Amino acid sequence: GKTVKREEIAMEAIKVQGTPNIYRHHDGALTDMKQVIETQGLKKGLLVTGEASFNVAKPFIDPLELDVMIERYNGECSRVEVDRLKEKAETEAVDYLLAVGGGKVIDVTKATAAAMGLPYLIVPTLASNCAAVTPLSVFYTEDGVFTDHVVFDQAAFMVAVEPGILIHTPADYLRAGIGDTIAKWYEAKPLVAALAHQPIAVKVSQHAAKLCQDVLIANGEAALMDQKAKQITDRFIEVVDT
Numbered sequence: 001g002k003t004v005k006r007e008e009i010a011m012e013a014i015k016v017q018g019t020p021n022i023y024r025h026h027d028g029a030l031t032d033m034k035q036v037i038e039t040q041g042l043k044k045g046l047l048v049t050g051e052a053s054f055n056v057a058k059p060f061i062d063p064l065e066l067d068v069m070i071e072r073y074n075g076e077c078s079r080v081e082v083d084r085l086k087e088k089a090e091t092e093a094v095d096y097l098l099a100v101g102g103g104k105v106i107d108v109t110k111a112t113a114a115a116m117g118l119p120y121l122i123v124p125t126l127a128s129n130c131a132a133v134t135p136l137s138v139f140y141t142e143d144g145v146f147t148d149h150v151v152f153d154q155a156a157f158m159v160a161v162e163p164g165i166l167i168h169t170p171a172d173y174l175r176a177g178i179g180d181t182i183a184k185w186y187e188a189k190p191l192v193a194a195l196a197h198q199p200i201a202v203k204v205s206q207h208a209a210k211l212c213q214d215v216l217i218a219n220g221e222a223a224l225m226d227q228k229a230k231q232i233t234d235r236f237i238e239v240v241d242t
Contacts, residue, residue: 014199017135018155020122025161025241027232033121033160034064040157042096042119046089048073048109053101053125056169060162061100061123068098076140077108085112094118096157102126102173107137110152119157127166127240128173129180132159163232166240171227174240178220181242185209215242 024032037045047068049057054070069092074081089097089112097120099109106122110131113120124132135155139147166174188209192202215238223239226232 014201016201017151018153019133019135020156020159022158023133023161024159025163025237027163029160029162030060030064030123033123033158034066036158037066037096037121040119043067044092044094045069045096045098045121046071046085046092046094046112047098047100048085048105048112049100050075050102050105053105057100057123057125057162057165060165066098069094073101073105073108074142075104076142076144077104077111077137078140078142079111080142081108082111082115085109086115089116089118096120099123100125103129103131103138104140106131107139110135110156111137111139111150114152114154119154121158121160122156123160123162123165125165126169126173126177128177132156132161161240163237163240167227167230167232167236171224174227175224178216178224178239181212182216182220185213212242215239 022036045066045068047061047066047070049070050073054061054072069088071085071088073085085108096118097109097113097116099106099120100123102125106124109120109122114137122132133156135153136149136151138149141147188206192198192206195202198206219235219239223233223236226236
């Protein structure tokens with residue numbers, strides 16, 4: 001590939017993308033979400049989910065009595081699926097989207113909301129990745145082959161994390177999230193070292209990555225043990241947030 005010189009890296013513009021407008025992680029976070037939906041004057045939503053995702057979230061979603069059309073996604077975040085969900089949303093005349101699920105459910109919902117210019121909210125059912133707090137979607141073909149990713153200007157209006165959902169999800173996903181997040185520090189370090197000048201946004205991001213690494217090394221194993229014991233502890237919540 002092309003060799004990149006230090007001065008070329010230094011000229012690269014620093015871009016800072018938004019995180020969710022509201023983030024809640026506690027018992028009853030979904031009740032907060034309903035209040036936000038009502039406060040914002042949102043009337044009808046398209047709830048995008050998967051079968052396994054909705055099974056675990058249903059006991060927390062049903063009591064909210066939201067006016068939503070529930071739509072199962074096809075298993076991939078693809079442009080074909082975005083078009084299908086967009087058509088559903090337009091037919092139902094919804095004014096917001098709600099993702100209830102893991103990474104691909106969240107990504108396809110983000111992309112659909114961006115295509116329609118509608119706000120979206122997220123109830124993550126896995127702590128396996130950063131999909132819930134990043135304004136981007138990773139796209140695949142209908143057969144599950146990676147194609148590209150797209151960064152959006154619009155972030156989630158709200159992310160509502162219910163620990164009672166995540167404590168019952170498979171431990172492998174939490175373990176994967178811990179590993180993926182620890183890696184961020186090591187992935188970024190050589191890129192930052194190549195910069196002739198480190199803008200404040202880069203310095204802040206490096207502090208965040210190091211903090212994440214420290215928290216996960218200190219509490220990651222204990223959080224996995226808490227999940228296995230089905231005990232919602234402060235360290236479990238901290239690791240999920242990290």
